[in-house]
Amino acid sequence: xxxxxxxxxxxxxxxxxxxxxxxxxxxxxxxxxxxxxxxxxxxxxxxxxxxxxxxxxxxxxxxxxxxxxxxxxxxxxxxxxxxxxxxxxxxxxxxxxxxxxxxxxxxxxxxxxxxxxxxxxxxxxxxxxxxxxxxxxxxxxxxxxxxxxxxxxxxxxxxxxxxxxxxxxxxxxxxxxxxxxxxxxxxxxxxxxxxxxxxxxxxxxx
Amino acid sequence: xxxxxxxxxxxxxxxxxxxxxxxxxxxxxxxxxxxxxxxxxxxxxxxxxxxxxxxxxxxxxxxxxxxxxxxxxxxxxxxxxxxxxxx
Numbered sequence: 001x002x003x004x005x006x007x008x009x010x011x012x013x014x015x016x017x018x019x020x021x022x023x024x025x026x027x028x029x030x031x032x033x034x035x036x037x038x039x040x041x042x043x044x045x046x047x048x049x050x051x052x053x054x055x056x057x058x059x060x061x062x063x064x065x066x067x068x069x070x071x072x073x074x075x076x077x078x079x080x081x082x083x084x085x086x087x088x089x090x091x092x093x094x095x096x097x098x099x100x101x102x103x104x105x106x107x108x109x110x111x112x113x114x115x116x117x118x119x120x121x122x123x124x125x126x127x128x129x130x131x132x133x134x135x136x137x138x139x140x141x142x143x144x145x146x147x148x149x150x151x152x153x154x155x156x157x158x159x160x161x162x163x164x165x166x167x168x169x170x171x172x173x174x175x176x177x178x179x180x181x182x183x184x185x186x187x188x189x190x191x192x193x194x195x196x197x198x199x200x201x202x203x204x205x206x
Numbered sequence: 207x208x209x210x211x212x213x214x215x216x217x218x219x220x221x222x223x224x225x226x227x228x229x230x231x232x233x234x235x236x237x238x239x240x241x242x243x244x245x246x247x248x249x250x251x252x253x254x255x256x257x258x259x260x261x262x263x264x265x266x267x268x269x270x271x272x273x274x275x276x277x278x279x280x281x282x283x284x285x286x287x288x289x290x291x292x293x
Binding site for chain 1: 270
């Protein structure tokens with residue numbers, strides 16, 4: 001990715017730059033190439049946000065329709081991928097408002113504080129030391145996905161963008177219109193929520 | 207967490223910053239403090255390692271393939287879209 005100054009405006013030239021220029025210059029048929037690049041990633045993002053495959057499909061459809069509609073307005077101020085996820089996250093949040101799953105509650109840091117004596121460990125649990133490949137299997141992946149789905153959406157969207165999609169704190173803040181410190185707070189609580197579930201899973205397993 | 211008041215305060219401070227520590231978003235001095243504390247507090251060290259492992263597992267979770275039928279449907283929808291007009 002390179003950046004150059006153009007009339008005092010920063011232009012981000014990423015891997016999608018040429019394709020978007022072509023689409024916006026009249027080659028609308030190339031829009032499908034853009035969809036192909038991102039449909040797989042967006043499908044999984046949507047599944048993690050919506051749970052239900054049919055809701056996820058609706059969400060992707062709406063996202064791409066919005067992208068198609070507003071691509072002319074894309075000003076290359078961020079990577080296209082970031083703008084796409086901004087559209088997707090906003091579509092998803094609107095859809096989730098109508099859903100009954102996972103009520104949108106707060107997560108307080110106090111909930112995750114280990115109890116003074118009851119949980120005082122004398123050593124690091126085995127699951128934190130074993131090689132990742134030995135640990136991660138289909139069952140555990142399922143538990144991680146289920147736990148993420150059980151998070152209230154404002155925490156879920158942050159952990160998905162940061163830890164699964166790999167966006168930085170600054171990028172996530174920009175995608176969700178939040179401050180970086182707000183992203184950090186939500187991410188920490190979401191991770192602690194997931195850690196507690198994993199801890200429970202491994203303790204019951206032993 | 208240890209029951210000693212002074213230590214306990216350190217534990218709480220560390221607990222709040224663990225994600226930023228894992229993400230490399232803290233300054234050197236704070237990182238040093240956290241590492242020093244974790245060396246002497248098994249509870250905090252354990253907390254840090256289990257959280258690190260949680261993040262690592264999350265990053266490794268695999269994606270599902272997009273259903274072929276849906277991909278085909280998406281292609282059809284895109285192909286039938288009217289050409290956008292300039293604003």
